Amino acid sequence: MDCIFCKIAQKQAPAQIAYEDDEFIAFHDIRPKAPLHLLLVPKKHIPSLQESQEGDAELLGKLLLRAQKVAQEKQVKGYKLAMNVGKEGGQEIDHIHLHLLAQ
Ligand code: AMP
Ligand code: ZN
DSSP states (O other), X not given: OOOHHHHHXXXXXXXXXXXXXXXXXXXXXXXXXXXXXXXXXXXXXXXXXXXXXGGXXXXXXXXXXXHHHHHHHTTOSOOEEEOOOSGGGTOOSSSOOEEEEEO
16 A cells, blocks of 8 residues: 555654554654654554544544653643644545644
8 A cells, every 4th residue: 555654654664753552653744843743643544534433433542642642751741733634624644643743
């Protein structure tokens, strides 16, 4: 599958990895919009939130909890989370991901 975030998760494409576990990977955005700009990505290929299903509920919940963990590890005091959904919503990469932005 020609998905850059799947390739990063499988180490077939380079990225500056900030966090990884069995189900998620976080890496630095190549065009950072804040001093800290990470992308938190489930390793499972889900194209967008609109394509996620009831069976993904646990994974989606964990996505938020991993954001909390990564923010804690990065020792940021506060942060913004953002998810673009669909082309019209500003989504460029068709693999669900959460932006974590902090100073
Ligand atoms: P979105 O618009 O929500 O789909 O966000 C995609 C983000 O991925 C953008 O902020 C891009 O700068 C970033 N991006 C695209 N390709 C890469 C890559 N190979 N490594 C890291 N970040 C990337
Ligand atoms: Zn993918």
